[in-house]
Amino acid sequence: MQGFSPKVGSVAVAQATATATNNRQPKRLKDILALDDFDRAARKHLPRMVYGFISGAVETNAAQRAAAASYLDYAFVSRTFVDVSAREQSITLFGRSYALPFGIPPIGGAAIAAYRGDLVLAEAAARLNQPMIMSASSLIKLEDVHERNPAAWFQAYLPGDNPRIEAMVARVARAGFETLVITADTPVPGNRENNVRNGYSMPIRITPRVALDCALHPRWLLGTIGRTFTSVGSPHFENMEADRGPPMFSRDFARNFSARDKLSWTHLELIRRQWKGTLVVKGLLSVDDVRRAREIGTDGVILSNHGGRQLDHAVAPLRVLPRVKAEVPGLTIMIDGSIRRGTDVLKALALGAAAVFVGRPFIYAAAIAGVPGVLHASKLLSDEIDRDMALLGVTKLAALSQDYLIAAR
Numbered sequence: 001m002q003g004f005s006p007k008v009g010s011v012a013v014a015q016a017t018a019t020a021t022n023n024r025q026p027k028r029l030k031d032i033l034a035l036d037d038f039d040r041a042a043r044k045h046l047p048r049m050v051y052g053f054i055s056g057a058v059e060t061n062a063a064q065r066a067a068a069a070s071y072l073d074y075a076f077v078s079r080t081f082v083d084v085s086a087r088e089q090s091i092t093l094f095g096r097s098y099a100l101p102f103g104i105p106p107i108g109g110a111a112i113a114a115y116r117g118d119l120v121l122a123e124a125a126a127r128l129n130q131p132m133i134m135s136a137s138s139l140i141k142l143e144d145v146h147e148r149n150p151a152a153w154f155q156a157y158l159p160g161d162n163p164r165i166e167a168m169v170a171r172v173a174r175a176g177f178e179t180l181v182i183t184a185d186t187p188v189p190g191n192r193e194n195n196v197r198n199g200y201s202m203p204i205r206i207t208p209r210v211a212l213d214c215a216l217h218p219r220w221l222l223g224t225i226g227r228t229f230t231s232v233g234s235p236h237f238e239n240m241e242a243d244r245g246p247p248m249f250s251r252d253f254a255r256n257f258s259a260r261d262k263l264s265w266t267h268l269e270l271i272r273r274q275w276k277g278t279l280v281v282k283g284l285l286s287v288d289d290v291r292r293a294r295e296i297g298t299d300g301v302i303l304s305n306h307g308g309r310q311l312d313h314a315v316a317p318l319r320v321l322p323r324v325k326a327e328v329p330g331l332t333i334m335i336d337g338s339i340r341r342g343t344d345v346l347k348a349l350a351l352g353a354a355a356v357f358v359g360r361p362f363i364y365a366a367a368i369a370g371v372p373g374v375l376h377a378s379k380l381l382s383d384e385i386d387r388d389m390a391l392l393g394v395t396k397l398a399a400l401s402q403d404y405l406i407a408a409r
């Protein structure tokens with residue numbers, strides 16, 4: 001895809017990144033040496049309410065902390081005297097080869113943080129041939145994102161209502177998407193107190209405090225919101241249902257959550273019958289749920305606690321991964337949540353994940369520096385994976401197994 005060779009991992013990422021940016025890296029990226037650095041830069045760049053919406057979790061943030069801490073439960077047992085000169089990072093998912101083992105998960109409201117954010121993420125992922133999932137809560141038509149990246153997957157938030165499901169699934173199929181992701185962990189919105197504290201609401205209400213917050217971040221205000229209004233008009237939720245949704249500034253936004261709490265396994269069966277492409281369920285944590293998803297004919301699952309944004313104290317996805325892998329063989333298992341380092345990626349893969357997804361750093365990167373920012377984020381992670389593979393003594397990701405890990409405590 002687009003001149004990217006999956007053979008040589010980080011070298012190819014470096015080349016694709018250099019071509020995309022004409023070898024000139026935006027100044028803003030100079031000090032960004034690791035994914036966590038994007039967080040600090042985004043905190044400065046974005047209004048407090050937008051940064052808070054992205055960075056925040058729910059209630060005590062225990063689920064988010066647990067996901068991050070779970071990577072400390074494992075230590076590596078590296079191998080030496082291995083010729084690791086021919087390292088590569090490609091993976092195969094659902095019969096398709098990707099150049100990198102980490103992808104971009106669905107991130108709602110991306111176009112509020114970054115100008116045309118969903119297109120930025122889609123384009124960067126296409127250039128690097130990495131998995132990318134477009135969010136149902138996006139502000140750009142799914143048809144336009146598919147055009148930019150025909151390999152992108154689409155994530156739906158579906159209500160438990162057959163006609164609405166059928167219409168939405170038909171629209172996604174008509175657009176040409178090959179992979180449909182159903183998010184399962186959102187029957188109701190999470191309790192995001194930080195949004196209330198920071199003045200972030202849906203629909204967005206322009207209070208004097210919000211206006212001041214925006215005015216204090218002029219580069220974001222003009223470069224993202226101003227530019228969006230002048231080029232494409234008021235952003236709408238385009239992909240919640242088969243028909244165009246309300247504008248972000250509309251009062252009737254809440255109705256779009258209706259009947260999500262009625263979504264059940266029967267609906268997943270209906271979706272499976274209708275959707276001919278690859279079907280993935282995101283947001284499972286229980287072995288029984290994963291088994292049931294497989295019985296229904298789901299092709300893959302993403303173990304996830306939604307970045308700690310739904311049920312607080314939800315278990316860390318990494319903690320359930322080994323058991324899910326052992327008890328539900330033959331299913332593609334992916335994972336997300338607080339994956340920030342090459343070592344995190346390698347631990348998840350060693351425990352049986354077929355791929356991982358990295359959320360917040362990519363949307364921060366898109367906000368700060370557009371496509372070059374997202375490419376830079378991928379390059380940093382890919383470089384880490386490459387170095388870590390050499391130090392661990394593996395040349396192919398498929399060679400990883402639990403033999404390379406030991407309990408850290």
Ligand SMILES: Cc1cc2nc3c(=O)[nH]c(=O)nc-3n(C[C@H](O)[C@H](O)[C@H](O)COP(=O)(O)O)c2cc1C
Pocket residue numbers: 053054055105106107108109135136137155183282304305306307308309336337338339357358359360361
């Ligand atoms: C700002 C934001 C918006 C999100 N929107 C969605 C969404 O629309 N659909 C969904 O399934 N998950 C959504 N998620 C969850 C992510 O897909 C993913 O599970 C999570 O971000 C992974 O954790 P990480 O950000 O720590 O890497 C969102 C996460 C964030 C941070």
